[in-house]
Amino acid sequence: MEAESRQWTAALVVIGDEILSGRTQDLNVAQVAVWLNQHGIRLAEVRIVPDDLNRIAETVNALRAAHDYLFTTGGIGPTHDDITVDAMAAAFGVPVVVHPDARRILEDYYRDRPGGLTDARLRMARVPQGAELIPNPSSGAPGVKMGNVYILAGVPYIAASMLEALAGKLEGGRPVVSVTVGARAPESDVADLLRETEAANPGVAIGSYPFFREGRYGANFVIRSEDGELAKRTGEELARRLREEGYEPVAGGI
The missing domain is CATH 3.40.980.10 (MoaB/Mog-like domain)
Structure with a gap:
C-alpha cells in the first residue's frame, strides 16, 4: 500500500x-x-x-x-x-x-x-x-x-x-489522469467555486487556464488525480456547478 x-x-x-x-x-x-x-x-x-x-x-x-x-x-x-x-x-x-x-x-x-x-x-x-x-x-x-x-x-x-x-524500465507510481472542463467563466468569478470543489474532493488538484477567443473570456479548468474515476466525478461535479451558476460550457469540456 x-x-x-x-x-x-x-x-x-x-x-x-x-x-x-x-x-x-x-x-x-x-x-x-x-x-x-x-x-x-x-x-x-x-x-x-x-x-x-x-x-x-x-x-x-x-x-x-x-x-x-x-x-x-x-x-x-x-x-x-x-x-x-x-x-x-x-x-x-x-x-x-x-x-x-x-x-x-x-x-x-x-x-x-x-x-x-x-x-x-x-x-x-x-x-x-x-x-x-x-x-x-x-x-x-x-x-x-x-x-x-x-x-x-x-x-x-x-x-x-x-x-x-x-519504456517499462523505470519504477513509478500511477499515472496522473487529467479531465478538462471548459466554460465562459472569468477566473476571478469562480475562484471560490474552484477552491471549494478541490477541498471537497481530496486527491484532486484543479488548475485554471484562461483564454480569450471570439472576443470573449473563458477558462479551461483541469482536474488532475491518480484516481481516474475521482477525476472524472470531480469534473462532472464542477461542470454541473458551473452550469448552475449560468456559465456557458465550451467545446472540449465535459
Whole structure:
C-alpha cells in the first residue's frame, strides 16, 4: 500500500547555449513530461543550463540527489562543444572512457556510410566510467545511464526514440489522469467555486487556464488525480456547478 501512495519525481536538465539564445526552441520538456506521467513519475523541475562543464555538473549533482530520476537532453553529439558526458563524469568523480559496446554500435552504423567512423563520430561512444547504454534505434549513437541519471540526445525525435527504449524500465507510481472542463467563466468569478470543489474532493488538484477567443473570456479548468474515476466525478461535479451558476460550457469540456 505504501508503494502505491508514494509520489515518484524526476527533474530535467536541458543543456545548450542554443536554447538559451533562442536560436533553437526546446521541444523536449513536453515529450519528457508526457512520457514520465505515463510511467507514474511527475516531472517536478526543469532547468536550462549553458554549455559550461561546471554549471552542468553542479546542476546534475543537485537534482539527482533531490529526485528519484534525472534526465538531461543535449550535448552528446560529435562536436567539441558537446560536453555533457565530460560534465557528467565530473559530477560523479569518474573518468571518461570509450564504451566498447557503444564503439561497436557506431562501427556497425557508419560502416557503409561516407567517411566511416571518424574521430569526431567516435566521441559519441564516450561515457563516464561505469555507465550503461540507452539504445537509440533512430541514429545509432546510444544514450547513457549513470546511476539515476538518464542522458538523452537533444534532437527531439532521437530523444523520443531513446525514451521508447526505456519504456517499462523505470519504477513509478500511477499515472496522473487529467479531465478538462471548459466554460465562459472569468477566473476571478469562480475562484471560490474552484477552491471549494478541490477541498471537497481530496486527491484532486484543479488548475485554471484562461483564454480569450471570439472576443470573449473563458477558462479551461483541469482536474488532475491518480484516481481516474475521482477525476472524472470531480469534473462532472464542477461542470454541473458551473452550469448552475449560468456559465456557458465550451467545446472540449465535459
